[in-house]
Amino acid sequence: MFCLxxxxxxxxxxxxxxxxxxxxxxxxxPPENDAPLCSTCSSLDLHAxxxxxxxxxxxxxIGHLTDILNKSDQCGLCNLIAIVIRRAWxxxxxxxxxxxxxxxxxxxxxxxxxxxxxxxxxxLRDICHRLHIQTFDRPRDVTAAMVxxxxxxxxxxxxxxxxxxxxxxxxxxxxxxxxxxxxxxxLKRWIxxxxxxxxxxxxxxxxxxxxxxxxxxxxxxxxxxMAVVRAPPSCRFVALSYLWGGxxxxxxxxxxxxxxxxxxxxxxxxxxxxxxxxxxxxxxxLGEQYLWIDALCIVQDDPKDKAVQIGVMELIxxxxxxxxxxxxxxxxxxxxxxxxxxxxDPKQQITKIQGLHLAVPLILPREAIASSxxxxxxxxxxxxxxxxxxxxxxxxxxxxxxGEDIWSEDVIAERINLPWASHPxxxxxxxxxxxxxxxxxWNNSTYMGHYMSIIGKYTQRRLTMESDIVNAVTALxxxxxxxxxxxxxxxxxxxxxxxxxxxxxxxxxxxxxxxTSCVRRATGDRNMTLWPSWSWAAWRGxxxxxxxxxxxxxxxxxxxxxxxxxxxxxxxxxDDDGRLVPQDVRRTGRxxxxxxxxxxxxxxxxxxxxxxxxxxxxxxxxxxxxxxFITRSAHFNVTTADDVVGADxxxxxxxxxxxxxxxxxxxxxxxxxxxxxxxxxTSCEFIVLSRTxxxxxxxxxxxxxxxxxxxxLYVMAVQKMQDGKRMERVGVGVIFExxxxxxxxxxxxxxxx
Numbered sequence: 001m002f003c004l005x006x007x008x009x010x011x012x013x014x015x016x017x018x019x020x021x022x023x024x025x026x027x028x029x030p031p032e033n034d035a036p037l038c039s040t041c042s043s044l045d046l047h048a049x050x051x052x053x054x055x056x057x058x059x060x061x062i063g064h065l066t067d068i069l070n071k072s073d074q075c076g077l078c079n080l081i082a083i084v085i086r087r088a089w090x091x092x093x094x095x096x097x098x099x100x101x102x103x104x105x106x107x108x109x110x111x112x113x114x115x116x117x118x119x120x121x122x123x124l125r126d127i128c129h130r131l132h133i134q135t136f137d138r139p140r141d142v143t144a145a146m147v148x149x150x151x152x153x154x155x156x157x158x159x160x161x162x163x164x165x166x167x168x169x170x171x172x173x174x175x176x177x178x179x180x181x182x183x184x185x186x187l188k189r190w191i192x193x194x195x196x197x198x199x200x201x202x203x204x205x206x207x208x209x210x211x212x213x214x215x216x217x218x219x220x221x222x223x224x225x226m227a228v229v230r231a232p233p234s235c236r237f238v239a240l241s242y243l244w245g246g247x248x249x250x251x252x253x254x255x256x257x258x259x260x261x262x263x264x265x266x267x268x269x270x271x272x273x274x275x276x277x278x279x280x281x282x283x284x285x286l287g288e289q290y291l292w293i294d295a296l297c298i299v300q301d302d303p304k305d306k307a308v309q310i311g312v313m314e315l316i317x318x319x320x321x322x323x324x325x326x327x328x329x330x331x332x333x334x335x336x337x338x339x340x341x342x343x344x345d346p347k348q349q350i351t352k353i354q355g356l357h358l359a360v361p362l363i364l365p366r367e368a369i370a371s372s373x374x375x376x377x378x379x380x381x382x383x384x385x386x387x388x389x390x391x392x393x394x395x396x397x398x399x400x401x402x403g404e405d406i407w408s409e410d411v412i413a414e415r416i417n418l419p420w421a422s423h424p425x426x427x428x429x430x431x432x433x434x435x436x437x438x439x440x441x442w443n444n445s446t447y448m449g450h451y452m453s454i455i456g457k458y459t460q461r462r463l464t465m466e467s468d469i470v471n472a473v474t475a476l477x478x479x480x481x482x483x484x485x486x487x488x489x490x491x492x493x494x495x496x497x498x499x500x501x502x503x504x505x506x507x508x509x510x511x512x513x514x515x516t517s518c519v520r521r522a523t524g525d526r527n528m529t530l531w532p533s534w535s536w537a538a539w540r541g542x543x544x545x546x547x548x549x550x551x552x553x554x555x556x557x558x559x560x561x562x563x564x565x566x567x568x569x570x571x572x573x574x575d576d577d578g579r580l581v582p583q584d585v586r587r588t589g590r591x592x593x594x595x596x597x598x599x600x601x602x603x604x605x606x607x608x609x610x611x612x613x614x615x616x617x618x619x620x621x622x623x624x625x626x627x628x629f630i631t632r633s634a635h636f637n638v639t640t641a642d643d644v645v646g647a648d649x650x651x652x653x654x655x656x657x658x659x660x661x662x663x664x665x666x667x668x669x670x671x672x673x674x675x676x677x678x679x680x681x682t683s684c685e686f687i688v689l690s691r692t693x694x695x696x697x698x699x700x701x702x703x704x705x706x707x708x709x710x711x712x713l714y715v716m717a718v719q720k721m722q723d724g725k726r727m728e729r730v731g732v733g734v735i736f737e738x739x740x741x742x743x744x745x746x747x748x749x750x751x752x753x
Contacts, residue, residue, distance in 0.1 A: 035076025097486020
């Protein structure tokens with residue numbers, strides 16, 4: 001039961017508070033003296049503050065930050081405050097930050113409440129207070145660094161649950177001591193709560209169909225028999241997400257050792273790296289029998305077996321009872337933190353002040369993950385996004401995430417009777433595709449927002465084998481195709497080369513991030529065939545989907561582009577057999593503020609049919625993946641733009657101004673992002689893709705006229721490939737449509753490889 005507390009006036013003096021006698025006895029720790037306090041901190045009554053709370057508007061001044069840092073070796077509370085700010089602000093790595101004028105204050109506010117309306121029981125909502133440090137200013141560089149690290153922007157100190165009764169509180173939402181070894185009983189409790197109380201929300205994943213079953217060829221490690229076996233029907237198993245850290249031939253399952261590994265005891269532990277050995281130990285301690293590990297359960301030198309397993313990866317991670325994430329090392333040879341003695345040191349800072357044990361909260365789960373090498377690798381992204389339940393082991397702590405909640409070792413956040421509407425960790429996890437809800441049948445186009453976000457995050461990660469670029473995200477793509485019923489739920493028809501076919505027009509306008517290398521990526525086949533240039537998978541490095549504002553502000557491109565009209569009548573693609581196949585691409589009708597505006601558009605969509613037989617005969621053999629379509633082409637001059645906000649002059653890509661000499665010489669008619677190696681000025685060929693929206697600074701409005709909805713054309717800068725027949729993407733930009741008719745544009749059939 002929640003403890004009921006009467007509302008009191010805010011009290012800050014030591015002598016005026018009467019505390020209730022604790023009902024529960026907490027085992028005493030070895031005697032420990034109170035830490036000394038400075039005169040400022042000794043005047044605070046922490047019992048009263050933590051019981052009653054202090055509103056932010058009544059925060060108690062505690063002095064200049066520089067003074068607090070200077071007193072940190074003499075005052076216990078100043079030391080905790082200094083630790084919080086030094087860590088959160090990364091002061092040791094930002095020695096030149098000016099903090100001389102920053103003053104601080106303390107307040108205490110509720111740090112969570114159960115899922116009940118305030119008007120029903122405001123008392124029940126007031127469970128736990130945390131000390132918060134208010135700083136009257138925060139340097140811009142500090143804020144940028146905190147956001148990049150996904151740190152908690154709140155600076156707080158928590159009371160340990162063992163002392164909660166001393167301030168008239170129950171243990172819920174207070175801090176918890178974290179030892180050097182993982183508390184297995186606590187992990188079991190988290191799993192039990194989720195499996196028995198969260199229901200369908202965590203038991204099923206919304207993209208799986210009723211007929212989706214794991215292939216009979218799937219293998220698992222039997223941790224009791226130490227053998228690699230066929231997964232029994234309806235097998236309950238655990239999955240592992242970890243880093244290989246290079247190749248692992250010495251412990252892989254191969255065609256040469258698979259027969260031996262099927263036998264009891266056939267999995268030789270002497271060749272297994274530490275991450276895998278520790279995971280096997282953890283799975284046994286949790287009372288589970290079967291474990292899926294890619295290096296052991298996929299025959300690594302059997303291309304057919306790999307293809308089958310990669311094709312069902314969304315089922316493997318979506319079906320596993322939970323996934324263990326080894327986010328504490330840089331390779332499979334690193335230990336799983338906290339499973340064996342001496343493999344982690346949480347460095348939890350706890351100080352006894354006025355008889356209360358106060359602790360600096362360990363970093364948020366999302367920050368612990370963001371700072372790991374695991375978070376930089378390509379394959380691990382889909383493993384995170386598709387797992388129903390997740391146990392993360394980091395050097396800082398262990399935490400658990402599911403569709404309903406998130407728990408960590410250092411906060412007592414497990415639900416008691418009533419679910420939490422909010423608590424200190426509630427939104428501090430890694431998130432995932434599992435949290436996305438199934439779309440209504442009448443609106444399956446919402447997937448593109450998720451797709452663009454996924455690709456932006458995924459391409460920031462690294463791959464040992466660059467040719468894995470599509471394989472390592474196939475599971476997410478498969479889940480998306482099934483869940484949103486794209487192409488009838490068939491992933492092979494819904495996506496090609498990582499790109500969604502139904503919304504190909506929108507998918508084509510991806511942009512490289514400024515630091516991305518301008519290097520093409522090969523597919524990994526014997527001929528080292530290049531991926532089609534129109535796909536983001538064809539280029540090494542990170543990409544992004546941004547609004548047209550990106551062409552004038554390199555650091556504020558918005559979240560997603562927008563198509564206001566389709567300008568290509570029919571798209572075709574060359575399939576693996578060399579045939580030209582029409583593609584089912586969604587068409588967008590003209591968006592305008594009025595009929596007159598829509599009818600006044602000068603750009604004319606080219607018409608005509610493509611003679612597939614003639615095209616193939618004249619250009620044989622056509623490379624699979626070549627896009628074929630009719631559009632208009634024109635040449636424009638380009639020159640480096642010098643007015644783009646936030647542009648990095650040393651970046652690999654830059655924004656160029658598109659210029660035309662009508663009606664005046666060098667009139668600005670658009671913008672395009674190109675490799676910085678592009679000569680300036682030079683002439684580029686552009687082809688029209690679609691119509692989009694506008695923003696200030698894209699063209700010369702004084703010369704060409706005012707903006708209107710859909711006045712910009714999405715265009716692609718292209719150049720001829722070595723075969724002299726196909727074109728390849730160089731960059732994507734926008735051109736004001738009234739500039740297009742004056743450019744002697746011609747209609748042509750484009751072969752985009």
